[in-house]
Amino acid sequence: MAYQPPIEEISVLIIEDDVRIAEINRRLVEKVPGYKVIGIATDGQEAKEQLDILCPHLVLLDIYFPDMNGLEFLEVIHQQYQETDVIMITASREISSVKEALRNGVFDFIVKPLVFERLKNSLEKYQEFRNKLKKIQTENQSINQEEIDELINRQKEQLHSYLPKGIDKITLQKVTEVLNHSEEGLNAERLAKQIGISRPTARRYLEYLVAKDQIGADLSYGDVGRPERIYRKK
Structure with missing residues (x-):
């Protein structure tokens, strides 16, 4: 049997001001194979410190905080932590919030209350995306158009799976x-x-x-x- 490299464990930082919800989200994330929550931040200062120290692969980010706006913090992540990806998990259903999140490169946008199957689907898609990208980087120094199209289409498919309330x-x-x-x-x-x-x-x-x-x-x-x-x- 051919050698199979070990599955990369994906590290997750949860940025959520409600400690109870953050703990629930941690348990849900760790039910998905290949994921490990390495930190929980409840405000902007904690989030910045943990990003600096932990360098997570993925952040689960809310929008509403007493001391910051999650969409503004998303822009900070996009600019300063380019190796970290983001999935928004929020009660916000405004189209403007979705558009701003997409402009700043979120992998997905999930509305609360969080449903495990929806989160699981998103995390599995993200895992597929990372594995495909890592495989391309390992095998080639460059990427062809077909591989680029596949990566972009996977991400578009994931993002388009979100529809706001009232849109069937x-x-x-x-x-x-x-x-x-x-x-x-x-x-x-x-x-x-x-x-x-x-x-x-x-x-x-x-x-x-x-x-x-x-x-x-x-x-x-x-x-x-x-x-x-x-x-x-x-």
Whole structure:
């Protein structure tokens, strides 16, 4: 039998101001093979000190702290600790928070209350990502386009698995399909009629896609009445 190198143990730092939740998260993380929590920080100063000393592979980071904003601290990690990856675990459901987290390179964004299966799926995907990257680095000094595409697609697939409250995956797919086949664009009322949902629901999905920068929106001024928003694929 060919030699199999030992599985790398992935070190995790939990940054969470609620000690009870942090301990629950530690237990959940360590139920996943290959993971070890090496520290828990409950405020900004502790987080910075433990990052300096422990150099974890992965941080589980909340957004809301009494003394700091987790999204601002994420930017610090992104700039100063480039060997450390981040998974956000937070009660925040704002689209703006998701967009800012994505811009600063989070591997995943998970909303509270934390469900073990969702966390387990994320940690397994992260483990696959690290193993693939390590294999490429071991075997080659450079990386080809196919390998780059695979790494990027894996991370995109993981990030796109997050949908905020009120956005259903199947309905979102229907909305996207209708938009892709509409050359002139459409408003919320026309979309609602085509897929059988209410106008406010149609507008919610359309604005979600605008916030994700997947479609564009313009104002159309008719002969009478108020201007309406017309949504178009990019």
